[in-house]
Amino acid sequence: MWTSRAEQVVSRLIAEISPERLDPTTRANVVRLHALHIGSSLWADYYLRSNGEVVVVGGDFDHPEIDSVSSDPGEVLSMIVWGSRRYPELRELLPVRPSNAFACPCRRHPLFAEGKVLCPTCGGMGWLPMARSLA
Numbered sequence: 188m189w190t191s192r193a194e195q196v197v198s199r200l201i202a203e204i205s206p207e208r209l210d211p212t213t214r215a216n217v218v219r220l221h222a223l224h225i226g227s228s229l230w231a232d233y234y235l236r237s238n239g240e241v242v243v244v245g246g247d248f249d250h251p252e253i254d255s256v257s258s259d260p261g262e263v264l265s266m267i268v269w270g271s272r273r274y275p276e277l278r279e280l281l282p283v284r285p286s287n288a289f290a291c292p293c294r295r296h297p298l299f300a301e302g303k304v305l306c307p308t309c310g311g312m313g314w315l316p317m318a319r320s321l322a
Contacts, residue, residue, distance in 0.1 A: 192279075196277065196279065197277075201217070204217060204223070220244075222235060222237075222242055223236075226273070231243050232244045238258075240258050241257045241262045243257075264311075282312070284314050285317070289314065290313065291308055
């Protein structure tokens, strides 16, 4: 899934980060992780590395000092969807909806439909390929 083009796009975005626009903790994590800050939840910060890894800082409530790293395609897709709101350049990394795709059932729920919460099934895309039908 992760391509050399994806690596180039994320690397460029990391290089173009304006440190003065980040709070000190986020700035330190961007430097330490060499990653693009995607966003924050109530207790965790989410980053995307140029190699396609997702890094969650503070995601483990009992051990907030431990970062979790994942290259799970679903998590990566969610980070690209979420990050494309802040970094429009990431949109080119999103998959094109195939003609036989169908709307994800999450679209019937207001929080998912409005994009306030990313669906774990479709990654926030709003659709699923026919092969992943939830019949």
